[in-house]
Amino acid sequence: MSLIEIRDLRLSIGDVPILRGVDLDIAPGKVMGLVGESGSGKSMTALALMRLLPRGARVSGRITFDGMDILTAPEAAMCRLRGRHIGMVFQEPMTALNPLKTIGEQVAEGIRWHTGANRADAEARARAMLERVGLPENRFPLTRYPHELSGGQRQRVVIAIACALKPKLLIADEPTTALDVVLQAQILQLLRDLVDENRMSLLLISHDLAVVAEMADRITVMRHGEVMETGGAVRVLAEQAHPYTRQLARASTHVPARPKQAVRTAEKPLLEVENVSRDYALRRQSIFSRRRTFRAVDGVSFSLATGESVALVGRSGCGKSTLARVILALDSPTSGAIRFMGEDIGARAKDALRPVRRNMQVVFQDPYGSFDPRHKAERLVAEPLYLLDEKLDRRRRREMVAEALTQVGLSPADMDKYPHEFSGGQRQRLSIARAIITRPRLIIADEPVSALDVSIRAQILDLFADLNARLGIAYLFITHDLTVARAICDRALVMHEGRIVEAGPTEMVLQTPRSEPARALVETAPDLERILEKRIVAS
């Protein structure tokens, strides 16, 4: 018998249909992977299960949980169900916890509310649960606040809250998307263990086929609010019988075709980073103690040739984004020198940076946050033109914007749109257009594809490769995702705790990592083909 039975679930918000007849079954103690791109209705399906739908949503169909009809149950019954029998883990561990309450209180809260246990008992159970998720009390007292924990530790707290009452079903909505690969592997292992121990069912929502392939017993592929395919995880992903499943799998392992770039290593390097360090002052413990510093970047040196594309790989918090900011002269190094096109950036006054900035542009991770919502595309893309010495008239400016838009695969007519009128992938194209409009020699891209769906991500990677081939732009790709590095980078630098611990041709670093941090990154990176092989052999 199934624990969850969803039959012909239809949902619309306003006049927009979100789900168009979803069927889904989850057996007790099994892991169901729910895959699809953003907007496919994965999260809405999960929210419908909890009946936590946004206002104005109209639902029809039937959802049965353990014999209980969810859609017609009174709200009081749903309150008893949520948190007790159905737990939920969200994507963003930063916002899923109340910043004003200690972790002990937050775990105990649900226990007290649902079981009526007194404070001491609830705390004892919270303590045991936190210990179970890997936060033992001697190192992580119950009185810690969320901001004192790292992202991975916070996600453990969220899992502890969700699993404290041993729910029959745990819903995990992209639980590891905000984490780096090493933490991802740890959190997935934890979820796996909890499922086995408590005979809990898990609905794992993810856009990452490899993650689902590793975890799920069964898999459901969704698109535009409809179920495309459902079946045993290994079978569905290995056979790829459904065209859409095949398309997703292809996109997630996509490697852009790249003509061998003539990397001009003989010439002077385009960018030279020499022994750069960056310290941040920490808050004083008391007014008498000396101010201590945290070294985010620690004596980093590397160089980058014209037309070369280099990956800077590392776990979150390893200092790679700080390094990028220092190179972009958005932040100044504590010591060391950065030479770009032969000139020392650090020594220059702000105004003298203009020619440098013109040749070095940036693409950010978040396609939603990187545009001023009040400006039209023309003005947004034209922003770096401010760096040119000559003042452009309006017609010339529009021509240049049109050209940049065409180069990234958008249409010049998009110039008069506001950012919210573009989709996520289009916005990332827009931010690439902004980066190439001054015809720079180097683009620094900080996790440029990690917020995108697999198929869009494949397109954007193609675009990067294409611009590299056509315009000879060099890249510094900052990423924690090795597949990105493999797809478009000649060389890879592995960064760990502020230092570069390994450097070499991408393939070599990925095949035979020599340093411990590099090995951890390579081993924990979910790789669809490898996981499938392993699971097929195991069965």
Added chain:
Amino acid sequence: MSADMFFMPAPERHFILKALQNRSFLIGLVITAAIALMALISLFWTPYDITRLQVAARMQGLSLSHPFGTDHLGRDILSMIMIGARNSIAVALVAVGIGFGIGVPLGALAAARGGWIDDALMRLNDVVFAFPALISAVMITAVFGPGAVNAIIAIGIFNIPVFARVARAGALSLWPREFVLAARAAGKGRVLITLEHILPNIMSLLLVQATIQFALGVLAEAGLSYLGLGAQPPMPSWGRMLFDAQTRIAVAPHLALFPGLAIVITVLGLNLLGDGLRDVLDPRLRHER
């Protein structure tokens, strides 16, 4: 993300139509417009000339010729309220202007520069904040002499920290955003970024604050002139009318009623307008409707 509440999506064509569907915005707008219209008309015409005293017709009740009655010197109360509205609006408007004009640049500067400039500016703000506004206004007018201009300056000074804080908080949440970083990578300086990206995005916040400060300004002006520190006779003002009515409240309660009502209705109207404006400008609330 909490920062999102500061964002107004790109201007919409039907923005005004949408705003008018918001009930408190509409009511607030109508009241405020009516008061403003009254003040405007008083520039050209009032039912009676209030500089001419008609002691014979003093303290009359409500009648057709004097809809709100007359005061202890025989002046028409409706005419006085109309001119008083002009006075109140002028004082509050200029005071809010002073607060906005000085406070917003200060707050934006503090957010843009950070470090000791931020600390210094904000501590200075705290000092101004620490004085109860009305008492300090009394102090200022006591030193520099009573009068409308001094009242304006006094109220204006206490609007500065309010705007500085709102501007700084809004700006601080925007500075780490990626579009600001992108502008910095495009070589734009702090001043240009503040003008192009920061101010337009916090303008909705500031507008709402300005409406509320306006209401407080009307109240403060009434308070000061009640104490005799605001506009000087013969210029009528609502606070002064209340003061004059106070000793005669048993004989002629309507003398106090109408200026009191005028103050209450104006403040209510402005607060409704501010509330409505916030609802209309805050995209989160708008989506939920």
